[in-house]
Amino acid sequence: MFIEPNFKGERRGWIEVICGSMFSGKTEELIRRLKRVEIANLKAEIFKPGIDVRYDDVKIVSHDENKIQSTPVDNSQTILLLAQDVDVVGIDEAQFFDDQITVVCEKLALKGIRVIVAGLDMDYQGKPFGQMPNLLAIADYITKLHAICMKCGNIANVSYRKVAGGGQVLLGEKDIYEPRCRECAALGDTI
Secondary structure, eight states, rough: OOOOOOSOOOOOOEEEEEEETTTTSSSHHHHHHHHHHHHHHHOEEEEEHHHHSSSSSSSSSSSTTOOEOOOOEHHHHHHHHHHOOEEEEEOOGGSSSSSTHHHHHHHHHTTTOOEEEEEEEBOOSSSSSSTHHHHHHHHSEEEOOOOOOTTTSSOOOOOOEEEEOEEEEEEETTTTTEEEEEHHHHHGGGG
């Protein structure tokens, strides 16, 4: 879907995507960038999917327990309605949003808004997760972060699920997932 740009001498927006496995620091990086936005006295709105209540119902919280206020939303179109008169929009856990999140990010960027999105690029099976591949395709800037493999200490890019069952989406933390490199994830629990 093509969105007509608005070039009336207004500032230009862009899309930044922060991706990687669980425990790689995606949310930490999102919070870091958004705090710099606050320091610059820019107006920001921050959103997260309503289903993500692992640490807090409202705040975005990193594994290191850094926090920033956000608005939980049930669908991506709500972001367009709530992101009025802002300089920056932050979106966490983008893989959980519906298929309109890419269109929403494009519309925001065309309005001159800096859009910073964080999310898992792959699910626990190493498959592209949700709308993240589409967001990566339209991003102006991409930051891919890595964790450390819990089995061998190498760079990890897989969110290995330690428990059986559940669908593609199974909310959890270290009790259910751990970061692993490609080789250790392929070996499963035989190592």
